[in-house]
Amino acid sequence: MKNRSVTEIEFPRGSSLRELLQLSNDVAIDDLLEKSLLEPLDHLLSRPRKNLRAELVDLGVSIATEHRFINREQVEGIAKEARAILEVLHTGSLVIDDIQDGSQERRGVPAVHVLYGIPVALNAGNWMYFLPFRMIKFMAIAESAKLQLADELQSILLRAHYGQALDVGTDFTTIAQERIAEVSLALMELKTGALSELACKFGAIACEAGPHLIQALSAFGRKFGIALQMYDDVGNAFSAASSGKWSEDIRLKRVSFVISTAARMLSPENFEEMKKLLADGHENYLALRVFLTKHGVRDEARLQAQLYLAAAFSELQAGTPLTKEQFKTIERLQLRLMNAYE
Numbered sequence: 301m302k303n304r305s306v307t308e309i310e311f312p313r314g315s316s317l318r319e320l321l322q323l324s325n326d327v328a329i330d331d332l333l334e335k336s337l338l339e340p341l342d343h344l345l346s347r348p349r350k351n352l353r354a355e356l357v358d359l360g361v362s363i364a365t366e367h368r369f370i371n372r373e374q375v376e377g378i379a380k381e382a383r384a385i386l387e388v389l390h391t392g393s394l395v396i397d398d399i400q401d402g403s404q405e406r407r408g409v410p411a412v413h414v415l416y417g418i419p420v421a422l423n424a425g426n427w428m429y430f431l432p433f434r435m436i437k438f439m440a441i442a443e444s445a446k447l448q449l450a451d452e453l454q455s456i457l458l459r460a461h462y463g464q465a466l467d468v469g470t471d472f473t474t475i476a477q478e479r480i481a482e483v484s485l486a487l488m489e490l491k492t493g494a495l496s497e498l499a500c501k502f503g504a505i506a507c508e509a510g511p512h513l514i515q516a517l518s519a520f521g522r523k524f525g526i527a528l529q530m531y532d533d534v535g536n537a538f539s540a541a542s543s544g545k546w547s548e549d550i551r552l553k554r555v556s557f558v559i560s561t562a563a564r565m566l567s568p569e570n571f572e573e574m575k576k577l578l579a580d581g582h583e584n585y586l587a588l589r590v591f592l593t594k595h596g597v598r599d600e601a602r603l604q605a606q607l608y609l610a611a612a613f614s615e616l617q618a619g620t621p622l623t624k625e626q627f628k629t630i631e632r633l634q635l636r637l638m639n640a641y642e
Contacts, residue, residue: 309345309384311338312434320434337424340416345391347407352528352637353390353499357382359629360517361503363620368507374440381439382502385432385453390495392428393460395421400468401548429457441506448505456494463490471553473578477563477571484560488529489522496525516619523612524633530605531637533557538589538598547585550578561601562592570595609634 312320317330361379397403398411399418405411413421436449466487472480500521504514536549537558549556562574577588592598613630616622622630 309388310435311431336420337427340412340420340424341391341395341428343409343415344394344406344412345387347409350636352633353386353496354383355629355633355636356496356499356521356524357386357502359626359633360500360521361507362626362629363517363622364504364507364509364513366621366623367504367509367513377440378503378506381435382499382506385435386495386499386502388428388432388435389457389498392425393495395425395428397464399425400464401552403548439506442508445506445508449502452498452501452505456498459490459494463487463492463494467491467554468552470555472555472559472563473553473575475555477568480555480563481560484555484557485526487555488526488557492529492532493522493525496528497521500524513620516616520612520616523608523615524637527605527609527612528637530557530601530608534598534601534605537592537601550585550588553578557605558592558597558601561604562595562597565597565600566595606638609637 313330317333318326358379361375361382365375394406395412398406399413399421403411404414411421412424416424432453433450436446436453439446439449463486466483470483470487475483497518498521501514501517504517533549533556537556563571566574574588574591577584577591613634616630617627
């Protein structure tokens with residue numbers, strides 16, 4: 301699947317933009333909005349990315365159409381709109397995350413707020429949370445499906461923000477060791493699981509599939525998102541190419557999956573020893589990496605991520621009849637996720 305730039309997503313322009321803005325005069329401001337909204341984001345959307353959520357959309361649409369009569373043109377249209385909506389939402393969340401984390405880079409280039417300043421980046425990121433509601437309004441699907449999608453979108457955005465509150469507002473050193481694992485899982489389910497859940501069930505809702513299928517895809521998408529975050533955290537912590545992100549997580553004392561695994565595995569004495577490494581400054585992230593590897597945290601975290609992902613795929617296959625092509629797509633997704641964060 302090719303990466304798309306922001307200009308290939310159908311944002312409101314021309315007469316549709318004027319209709320949306322409802323200005324009292326017919327002033328031409330398209331060029332100014334392009335500069336302050338679209339241009340700052342184009343550099344991020346046009347960079348190489350994993351596109352795992354886009355593939356989740358396609359898988360969900362494919363499974364849903366096996367259960368509903370829908371012509372090819374409608375299927376392609378739904379999949380295209382769903383991919384665009386998920387891409388807009390995810391990109392907006394990245395812009396906001398980078399501001400909150402003080403990140404200097406995203407996908408190998410300066411973060412949006414570094415290039416264009418926090419006011420422009422913050423406004424653009426928030427705009428990308430609201431725009432999908434407008435995109436749903438103009439989809440060529442039943443009105444009942446539009447209402448359900450809008451309701452799901454609102455629910456998932458709220459849940460994701462609760463997850464983000466846990467992420468940015470919780471210092472793992474301030475909560476009991478035995479509580480960290482359950483907090484970490486809740487964080488991943490709300491923050492990362494919610495968006496993947498929407499990606500997977502979007503097509504089923506748009507096609508007006510039955511509640512059983514929507515629920516099955518919802519559960520799978522949520523668990524896939526959790527597994528994605530597990531692999532992301534492990535990759536950040538132990539990949540030689542990701543020391544910047546690992547250092548950032550340590551500096552902010554985030555309740556990551558790696559820290560959660562350490563809290564579950566280490567004795568209270570060893571856990572306190574790990575926290576002392578942190579107290580010496582975030583520059584000790586390499587020493588912490590060595591410590592966690594020595595105590596088996598790296599291998600255990602990788603194993604648990606693999607088991608969680610495998611269980612998610614097994615549950616989907618057990619509850620939903622799959623075609624041979626869909627099964628191959630699932631196998632490909634599994635391999636891509638496992639290899640993406642090595």
